[in-house]
Amino acid sequence: MYVHVNAATSADGKLASRDRSQLRISGPEDFDRVDAIRADSDAVAVGVGTVLADDPSLTVTDEERVADRRADGGSPQPARVVFDSRARTPTDAVVLDDAATTYVLVAEAAPEPRREALAAAGAAVLVAGTERVAPATGLAALADRGVDRLMVEGGGELIFSLFEAGLVDELTVYVGAMVVGGRGAPTLADGEGFVEAFPELSLDGVERLDDGVLLRWTVEGQPDGA
Ligand SMILES: NC(=O)c1ccc[n+]([C@@H]2O[C@H](COP(=O)([O-])OP(=O)(O)OC[C@H]3O[C@@H](n4cnc5c(N)ncnc54)[C@H](O)[C@@H]3O)[C@@H](O)[C@H]2O)c1
Numbered sequence: 001m002y003v004h005v006n007a008a009t010s011a012d013g014k015l016a017s018r019d020r021s022q023l024r025i026s027g028p029e030d031f032d033r034v035d036a037i038r039a040d041s042d043a044v045a046v047g048v049g050t051v052l053a054d055d056p057s058l059t060v061t062d063e064e065r066v067a068d069r070r071a072d073g074g075s076p077q078p079a080r081v082v083f084d085s086r087a088r089t090p091t092d093a094v095v096l097d098d099a100a101t102t103y104v105l106v107a108e109a110a111p112e113p114r115r116e117a118l119a120a121a122g123a124a125v126l127v128a129g130t131e132r133v134a135p136a137t138g139l140a141a142l143a144d145r146g147v148d149r150l151m152v153e154g155g156g157e158l159i160f161s162l163f164e165a166g167l168v169d170e171l172t173v174y175v176g177a178m179v180v181g182g183r184g185a186p187t188l189a190d191g192e193g194f195v196e197a198f199p200e201l202s203l204d205g206v207e208r209l210d211d212g213v214l215l216r217w218t219v220e221g222q223p224d225g226a
């Protein structure tokens with residue numbers, strides 16, 4: 001599976017402010033680029049922290065892109081994926097509307113009534129991992145369901161854990177023209193952090209977009225040597 005992580009940060013590397021509410025960093029050109037990546041993907045993934053903070057739709061909005069997907073014989077919308085170890089996704093979350101298939105990846109530790117509530121709300125609940133969703137197991141379950149190209153939009157906890165597992169192929173970051181600050185504000189890669197075996201990136205492109213900069217990298221070396 002090809003895994004493309006895309007996110008937007010402030011000039012100081014934050015995904016959002018310390019209150020973790022949704023922060024508009026991208027401008028219209030970057031949001032259009034995000035829409036195009038979604039349209040090229042079989043599924044779009046976020047962590048449950050992002051669902052709770054942003055309540056995103058994760059759908060393709062450009063009608064031509066939707067029509068192209070249909071013409072190619074595929075589903076009009078990519079599937080949506082929530083990494084949600086304890087099944088905390090609210091049953092009225094926008095990702096559970098009927099716009100697309102939604103997989104909620106949970107751990108065995110997720111309470112059964114929550115799993116049932118999510119299934120009743122229309123989610124396809126997949127168990128991957130014991131206490132926390134195991135990234136490689138989760139991605140294998142998605143691959144079994146036809147996901148070859150996965151876009152990951154964040155947040156910082158999920159992005160770190162995918163790097164830690166050596167599963168990221170491509171990273172694109174839009175760096176917007178603002179400073180957010182705050183030691184507790186989420187950054188592009190949070191989690192425990194690396195002290196050695198840092199994932200190595202190879203720069204593929206730098207481009208001005210809106211008032212910011214788009215950086216494109218291929219992931220060369222990963223902690224597990226993948
Ligand atoms: N600027 C951007 O591009 C962008 C993109 C996405 C999110 N955000 C922001 O990021 C913040 C949310 O990020 P976050 O880091 O708090 O949460 P997150 O979205 O990374 O979700 C983390 C949660 O996912 C669950 N999870 C399940 N399996 C996991 C695994 N293997 N590894 C890690 N998490 C796993 C856990 O419950 C964990 O608490 C919000 O403030 C949101 O607005 C910004």
Ligand SMILES: Nc1nc(=O)c(N)c(NC[C@H](O)[C@H](O)[C@H](O)COP(=O)(O)O)[nH]1
Binds near residue numbers: 006022030054057154
């Ligand atoms: N590229 C990007 N630039 C931003 O400035 C920003 N805040 C996000 N955030 C990603 C997060 O997942 C958002 O919640 C979705 O971008 C919202 O997506 P919808 O339009 O609801 O589908 N992503």
